[in-house]
Amino acid sequence: MHNGSCLCGAVTFEVTGTLPPPNACHCSQCRKQSGHYWASTDVPRTTLTIRGEDRLTWFRSSEKVRRGFCSTCGSWLFWDPIHSKKIAVAMGAFDPPTHARLAMHIHVADKGDYYDITDDLPQHPH
Structure with missing residues (x-):
């Protein structure tokens, strides 16, 4: 089991089982919302339990996706492809060890011009 929360602790969550390998998204929407690129893991919805849902606000960023954040502290926690069996959870919100x-x-064709990707991991343009 893996636990996590927003900065103020109003929204907490747990994911049962092993976390799938995360990816780093460099698209302009993720950069604008997070302040940099965003790392997340895609977990089956059935493995995610959210507490404090009354403090969770959803922003519909496209017809297919909504983004969930704490309405108290603003921590961005979830990227939710609405009709998928999986939901992305922010790696930075998990309590260690993960x-x-x-x-x-991913989306490296849209990455910011102020940094370089210097590791040897696969890079996908879109």
Whole structure:
């Protein structure tokens, strides 16, 4: 089991089982919302339990996706492809240890011009 929360603790969550390898998204929406690129793991919805849902606000960023954040402290926690069986959970919101390792970079064609990706992980343009 893996536990996590927003910065203020109003929203907490747990994921049962092993965390799938996370990815780092460099798209402009993730960068604008998080302040940099965003690392997350895609977990089956059935393994995620959220507490404090009354403090969770959802922003519909497209027809297919909504993004969940704490309405008290603003921590961005979830990227939710609405019709999928999986939901992305922010790696930075998990309590350590996660025993997870970044697997790849996505949307690197849209990455910020102020940094370089210097590891040897796979990079996907879109």
